[in-house]
Structures are given as C-alpha cells and as structure tokens.
Amino acid sequence: xxxxxxxxxxxxxxxxxxxxLSLDGQQRLRCSTALVTRAGGMGGPAALMxxxxxxxxxxxxxxxxxxxxxxxxxxxxxxxxxxxPRAAEFAAYLRGMxxxxxxxxxxxxxxxxxxxxxxxRCDVILSCPPTFEERLRLNRAAVITGTPLIDxxxxxxxxxxxxxxxxxxxxxxxxxxxxxxxxxxxxxxxAISSATGSLAALEAIxxxxxxxxxxxxxMFTYDGYHxxxxxxxxxxxPQCPRCGAAARGA
Amino acid sequence: xxxxxxxxxxxxxxxxxxxxxxxxxxxxGVGDALRLLAKRLPADVRLPDTCLISVSGQHLGTLxxxxxxxxxxxxxxxxxxxxxxx
Ligand SMILES: [Zn+2]
Numbered sequence: 001x002x003x004x005x006x007x008x009x010x011x012x013x014x015x016x017x018x019x020x021l022s023l024d025g026q027q028r029l030r031c032s033t034a035l036v037t038r039a040g041g042m043g044g045p046a047a048l049m050x051x052x053x054x055x056x057x058x059x060x061x062x063x064x065x066x067x068x069x070x071x072x073x074x075x076x077x078x079x080x081x082x083x084x085p086r087a088a089e090f091a092a093y094l095r096g097m098x099x100x101x102x103x104x105x106x107x108x109x110x111x112x113x114x115x116x117x118x119x120x121r122c123d124v125i126l127s128c129p130p131t132f133e134e135r136l137r138l139n140r141a142a143v144i145t146g147t148p149l150i151d152x153x154x155x156x157x158x159x160x161x162x163x164x165x166x167x168x169x170x171x172x173x174x175x176x177x178x179x180x181x182x183x184x185x186x187x188x189x190x191a192i193s194s195a196t197g198s199l200a201a202l203e204a205i206x207x208x209x210x211x212x213x214x215x216x217x218x219m220f221t222y223d224g225y226h227x228x229x230x231x232x233x234x235x236x237x238p239q240c241p242r243c244g245a246a247a248r249g250a
Numbered sequence: 251x252x253x254x255x256x257x258x259x260x261x262x263x264x265x266x267x268x269x270x271x272x273x274x275x276x277x278x279g280v281g282d283a284l285r286l287l288a289k290r291l292p293a294d295v296r297l298p299d300t301c302l303i304s305v306s307g308q309h310l311g312t313l314x315x316x317x318x319x320x321x322x323x324x325x326x327x328x329x330x331x332x333x334x335x336x
Contacts, residue, residue: 130336155333180300180332
C-alpha cells in the first residue's frame with residue numbers, strides 16, 4: 001500500500017490511534033472503493049462520512065433531478081441545486097469535502113448487469129434505495145461477487161441495518177423470502193435517515209479498515225419513535241434461492 | 251410465564267395496539283404467542299406476513315414462515331415489519 005502523504009495524515013489525525021483506526025487501517029480505506037446507491041436520505045450521509053473518512057474511491061449512484069421534498073433529508077443537496085441532476089450535485093459536494101478522494105457519479109440506478117459489474121470493482125456495497133427490488137438486486141450482485149453488503153433502510157422515525165458477509169451470513173433473500181410491499185411515498189424524518197446512513201458508513205469503515213467488530217449477520221433496528229434499539233442474529237435459510245444450497249449447486 | 255413484546259419497523263404505531271407483555275402457559279410456543287397477539291388487534295388490522303420474528307435476539311423467520319420454538323419466562327418476542335425507505 002502507498003504511504004499516506006503528510007497532508008492526508010494531518011486530515012485523518014483524529015481518527016488514527018487507540019480505539020479508532022490504525023495507520024494500516026487508514027491506508028486500507030484509501031485503497032478501497034465503496035458503492036453507494038442511492039445517495040439520498042441515508043446514502044447521502046453515508047457517502048459524506050465515507051468521503052470524509054478517506055475511502056479512496058466512491059461510486060455514487062442516484063438518478064433524477066433534485067426536488068424540494070428531497071431537502072428535508074438529502075444532505076448532499078442544496079437550495080441552489082434544485083432542478084439539477086442529483087448525481088453531479090452530490091459528487092460536487094463530496095469532492096468539496098475531501099480533495100484526497102475520487103468520486104464517480106452515476107446518474108442512474110444500476111440494472112442487474114450494471115450492479116454486477118459495479119460490485120465486482122468495489123470492496124463494499126452500501127444499499128440505500130427506496131425499493132426492495134433494488135435492494136434485492138444489490139444483494140444478488142453482492143452474493144455473486146462475494147462483496148460485503150450493508151443494507152440501510154428506514155421508515156418514519158425507524159432505521160434498520162443488515163450487514164451481509166456473502167456465503168457466511170444471511171443474505172437479504174434469507175431474511176425476506178417474499179418481497180414486502182412497496183410504498184412510494186414512505187414517511188421519513190431526516191434525522192433518522194441521516195443517523196442510519198452514518199451507522200451504515202461506520203460499518204463500511206470498520207469492514208474496509210479491518211477495525212472493531214462489524215455487525216456481520218445481524219439486523220440492528222433503532223426505533224426512534226419508541227426510543228428503543230433491537231439486534232437480531234439472522235439465520236441463513238438453507239433453501240434461500242440466492243445463497244442456499246441449491247444456488248450454490250450443492 | 252411472562253414474555254415481553256416489541257413491535258417495530260414499518261407502521262410501528264401498531265405497537266400501541268399490542269401489549270408490551272404477554273402472559274402465557276408454561277408450555278407455550280412462539281406460535282401461541284403470535285396467535286394471542288393477533289387476537290388483540292381490531293378485526294380489520296393484521297400483522298404483516300413479511301414481519302421478521304425473533305425471540306430473545308434469535309431470528310426464527312417471518313410471520314408467514316418461521317421455526318417454532320418453546321418460549322421461556324422473560325423471553326423477548328420481537329416483530330419487525332420490513333422497511334425499505336432510502
Ligand atoms: Zn440467502
């Protein structure tokens with residue numbers, strides 16, 4: 001791994017040391033690529049925290065143009081960006097926060113083939129879209145390529161994280177044998193989507209830098225409405241069509 | 251025995267219609283607890299089939315398809331309705 005420059009060491013000095021990242025861990029971050037799709041209420045704060053932490057390359061996928069209702073939670077947007085393509089706006093914001101990282105904006109949500117191609121060239125996937133269809137597509141790409149997946153989701157004042165180590169822990173299709181119903185205009189308070197996105201970024205930073213204990217195979221839920229947190233140790237389903245015995249050709 | 255009940259995820263307001271605690275026979279299983287919870291709801295309200303079910307942190311499956319286990323006094327039955335917002 002190439003050494004960090006003195007400027008980079010100065011930038012990251014508060015996160016290198018006991019209880020946080022090692023120097024090697026910081027260098028691993030710099031040599032890593034993370035895919036964040038999408039970069040809205042959760043993916044935006046997640047991408048921001050990854051950029052500021054020094055993840056070397058960020059691929060940020062989000063289609064469409066910024067609209068006013070986005071601005072109750074999409075921290076990478078701004079009043080000046082209304083009406084403009086989200087991906088380019090978000091990438092500009094991220095670049096403005098850390099000159100040491102590369103940001104690759106994609107102004108679309110990846111289809112099956114694109115998700116597979118993207119998963120193959122990244123070290124972690126942060127799944128933050130508003131539909132189960134997209135989440136399951138990213139899960140498929142993660143399982144096929146063996147790429148760690150962090151699924152972040154929210155509703156109202158509640159957020160959940162599922163951290164998948166493909167082939168070893170439960171995948172999303174183990175957890176959701178049948179896709180749950182889709183709700184287009186789900187309620188969302190920006191504070192919970194931001195918190196959930198930041199926790200997703202923390203898991204990615206731990207995984208990429210090899211620091212601490214990632215939430216492998218667990219589902220963490222914070223119900224902000226009721227003020228309680230729960231953690232569930234997820235079980236793999238042997239008959240899972242994505243990662244079960246049949247899918248592996250066993 | 252008594253168990254604790256947590257309902258969260260999508261539509262977490264449903265928790266207001268459910269008891270925080272259930273009293274059950276000592277031989278009761280998770281299916282008994284779920285049936286009792288369903289009876290506590292108004293006739294037009296159902297627990298979502300895709301709800302994740304866990305007992306004291308151990309994942310059992312979904313409401314529609316889950317392993318059956320015996321419950322123990324003090325267990326925590328958690329139902330998490332899937333959320334997908336981004
Ligand atoms: Zn699976």
